[in-house]
Amino acid sequence: xxxxxxSAVLRAQIRLQRKTAAAPLFTLxxxxxxxxxxxxxxxxxxxxxxxLLDCIAGLLRPREGHISLEDDVFFxxxxxxxxxxxxxxxxxxxxxxxxxxxxxxxxxxxxxISHLAPEERRRRVEELLERFHVSQLCDRKPxxxxxxxxxxxxxxxxxxTMPRALLLDExxxxxxxxxxxAILEDLRAWLGAxxxxxxxxxxxxxxxxxxxxxxxxLENGRIASVGVPHEVLDAPRRHRLAQAAGFExxxxxxxxxxxxxxxVMRVQLGQSVSEIEVPLGHAGPGDRVRIAVRAGDILLAxxxxxxxxxxxxLEGTVSSIEQRGATAVCRVQSGVPFVxxxxxxxxxxxxxxxxxxxxxxxxxHSCHLVES
Amino acid sequence: xxxxWLSLKLASCVAAILLVLGAPLAYWLAFTKWRGxxxxxxxxxxxxxxxxxxxxxxxxxxxxxxxxxxxxxxxxFGHTLAFTFEGLVxxxxxxxxxxxxxxxxxxxxSVDKKFLDASAVLGSNRWRTFWRVIxxxxxxxxxxxxxxxxxxxxxxxxxxxxxxxxxxxxxxxxSIDIYDRVQxxxxxxxxxxxxxLLLIAFAVLSSIYAMNRKVWSPWPTx
Numbered sequence: 001x002x003x004x005x006x007s008a009v010l011r012a013q014i015r016l017q018r019k020t021a022a023a024p025l026f027t028l029x030x031x032x033x034x035x036x037x038x039x040x041x042x043x044x045x046x047x048x049x050x051x052l053l054d055c056i057a058g059l060l061r062p063r064e065g066h067i068s069l070e071d072d073v074f075f076x077x078x079x080x081x082x083x084x085x086x087x088x089x090x091x092x093x094x095x096x097x098x099x100x101x102x103x104x105x106x107x108x109x110x111x112x113i114s115h116l117a118p119e120e121r122r123r124r125v126e127e128l129l130e131r132f133h134v135s136q137l138c139d140r141k142p143x144x145x146x147x148x149x150x151x152x153x154x155x156x157x158x159x160x161t162m163p164r165a166l167l168l169d170e171x172x173x174x175x176x177x178x179x180x181x182a183i184l185e186d187l188r189a190w191l192g193a194x195x196x197x198x199x200x201x202x203x204x205x206x207x208x209x210x211x212x213x214x215x216x217x218l219e220n221g222r223i224a225s226v227g228v229p230h231e232v233l234d235a236p237r238r239h240r241l242a243q244a245a246g247f248e249x250x251x252x253x254x255x256x257x258x259x260x261x262x263x264v265m266r267v268q269l270g271q272s273v274s275e276i277e278v279p280l281g282h283a284g285p286g287d288r289v290r291i292a293v294r295a296g297d298i299l300l301a302x303x304x305x306x307x308x309x310x311x312x313x314l315e316g317t318v319s320s321i322e323q324r325g326a327t328a329v330c331r332v333q334s335g336v337p338f339v340x341x342x343x344x345x346x347x348x349x350x351x352x353x354x355x356x357x358x359x360x361x362x363x364x365h366s367c368h369l370v371e372s
Numbered sequence: 373x374x375x376x377w378l379s380l381k382l383a384s385c386v387a388a389i390l391l392v393l394g395a396p397l398a399y400w401l402a403f404t405k406w407r408g409x410x411x412x413x414x415x416x417x418x419x420x421x422x423x424x425x426x427x428x429x430x431x432x433x434x435x436x437x438x439x440x441x442x443x444x445x446x447x448x449f450g451h452t453l454a455f456t457f458e459g460l461v462x463x464x465x466x467x468x469x470x471x472x473x474x475x476x477x478x479x480x481x482s483v484d485k486k487f488l489d490a491s492a493v494l495g496s497n498r499w500r501t502f503w504r505v506i507x508x509x510x511x512x513x514x515x516x517x518x519x520x521x522x523x524x525x526x527x528x529x530x531x532x533x534x535x536x537x538x539x540x541x542x543x544x545x546x547s548i549d550i551y552d553r554v555q556x557x558x559x560x561x562x563x564x565x566x567x568x569l570l571l572i573a574f575a576v577l578s579s580i581y582a583m584n585r586k587v588w589s590p591w592p593t594x
Binding site: 084102111 | 490493
C-alpha cells in the first residue's frame with residue numbers, strides 16, 4: 001500500500017451569516033474537531049450541515065474562524081488565509097454524484113490525478129475501480145449507468161486523489177436499501193486501510209447505525225450535542241432533533257408528581273385524563289414538558305392487558321390505518337393522538353380496523369423527555 | 373463573385389477572432405459577482421440597438437490619423453485603418469461582439485455549478501476547470517457563437533459602408549455589391565447575389581436550430 005496512514009484531526013471553528021430561503025439571516029456558529037474515522041453530522045434540514053461542509057471544503061468562505069488539518073491551515077480570518085478548494089486535498093461527495101457527463105467512467109475517475117505519472121495513474125485507477133466494483137463500466141458514459149453505479153464511481157473518483165479528509169453529503173440518499181448497504185460495505189473496507197477524518201451527513205438512522213462512531217447533532221446552525229449515536233439520537237433533548245431522529249410522537253403534557261425513589265414522574269397528557277409514567281428529568285410538578293416516543297416502541301392490544309411490566313396502558317380508539325411498505329401506520333386517539341407502527345402480520349392477527357377499541361402499551365423508558 | 377469571397381473571408385476572420393476574444397469576456401460576465409457587471413453587459417449589447425451608421429461613424433473617427441486607434445495603427449503598420457480590410461475586420465468584430473458573447477455567456481451559465489465544485493475539490497484550478505469541464509460542456513454555445521457572428525458579419529452593410537467605403541477586392545463586400553448593382557439597375561446580378569445570401573442565411577440558422585434540438589445535439593443530453 002502506497003497510502004500513508006495519518007492520524008490528523010480536522011478542526012473547524014466557523015462563524016458565518018447568510019441569507020437562505022428558510023431564514024432571512026441564518027447564522028452558522030460551530031466549533032468542532034473531527035478525529036480520524038467516521039463522524040456523522042446529523043440534523044434537520046436547514047440546520048446548516050451542507051453549509052458547514054462547503055466551508056470545510058473551501059467552496060464557501062466563512063466570515064470568521066479557523067479551519068485546519070494537523071499543521072496545515074486552510075482558513076484563518078485573523079491571518080487572512082483562505083486556501084481555494086483545489087489546494088486543500090479534501091474530498092467532497094455531494095448528494096448527486098456530479099460525474100462529468102462528457103467523460104467516460106474511467107476518465108472521470110482519472111480526473112483528479114492527471115499530474116501523476118502514467119503508470120501510477122494506471123495502478124490507482126485499476127485499484128479503485130476494482131474496489132468499488134465498477135471495473136466493467138470503465139468505458140461507459142455516466143448517463144449509461146445506474147444511480148448506484150454513478151455514486152460508486154463518484155466515490156472512486158474522490159478517493160483516488162488520496163484525500164486527507166473526506167466529506168460526504170447524504171451520498172446514498174434515494175438508493176435502495178440493499179444497494180446502500182453494499183456501497184457502505186465497500187466504503188468501510190476502504191476506510192479500514194485509510195484512517196482519515198470523515199464527516200458524513202445523513203438523516204437516515206440505518207446509515208448512522210451502520211457507520212457511526214461519533215455523532216454531531218447540528219440544529220439551527222449550532223451544535224446541539226456530540227456523542228456516540230445511541231446517546232445523541234436515542235435520547236434527544238431537543239424538539240426538532242427528535243422529529244429528525246424519527247420520534248413520531250411528540251406529546252405535550254404537564255408534570256403531576258415526582259416519584260424520586262422510583263426515578264420516574266407522572267405526566268398528564270394535554271388536556272386529557274390520560275397519564276403516563278416517564279423517567280425523571282429537569283422538571284417539577286406543574287411544569288409543561290414534551291415527551292418523545294417512537295411509533296415503533298408502542299405496543300397495541302385489542303384487550304386490556306394484565307400482568308405486564310410496562311407501566312403505561314392507555315385506552316384508545318383507532319382513527320385510521322395507513323399502509324406504508326412493510327409497516328402499517330395506525331393513528332390512535334386516546335385523549336391525545338398517537339402514531340403506532342405495527343407489522344402486517346400484527347395487523348392481520350389483531351384484525352385491526354378503524355373505530356376499534358385498543359390499548360396502547362408504553363414502557364416508561366421508551367418515553368423521552370425533550371427540551372422544548 | 374469577388375465580393376462574395378471577400379465577405380466570406382471577412383466573416384471567417386471575424387468569427388475566429390470573436391471566439392478567442394469572446395470566450396474570456398463571456399467567462400467573466402458569466403461568473404463575476406461584481407455589482408457593476410451590468411455596465412459591461414450594456415456595452416457588449418450596444419451594437420444590437422445602435423444604428424450601424426452611428427457605430428460606423430465613431431469607428432471612422434477613431435480609425436482616422438487623429439483618432440486613437442488610427443494613431444496606433446499608423447505607428448505599427450504605417451497606414452491608418454479606414455478603408456482597409458483590417459479596418460473592416462476590427463469594425464466587424466465590435467459590431468458582431470454581442471452575437472458571439474451572448475451564446476457563450478448563456479452556455480457557460482448553464483453548466484451545473486455542481487460540476488465546477490466537483491472539479492475544484494478534485495484539485496483543478498479555474499483554468500483547468502474551464503478547459504476540461506466548462507468548454508466541452510459549452511460546445512453548442514461555441515458553435516452557435518461562431519455561426520451567428522459569421523452570419524451577422526456576412527450580412528452587415530452600414531458599418532462596412534462607413535469605415536470601408538467601396539473598394540473592389542478590398543472593402544466591397546457582398547451586401548455593398550448588391551446595393552451597387554441595384555443602383556446601376558443591374559437587377560439580375562443583384563438577384564443572384566441576394567439569393568445566395570438568402571440561402572446562406574437559411575442554412576446557417578437551420579443548422580443552429582437543428583443543433584439545439586436535443587436529439588441531434590452533438591452533446592449527450594443530461
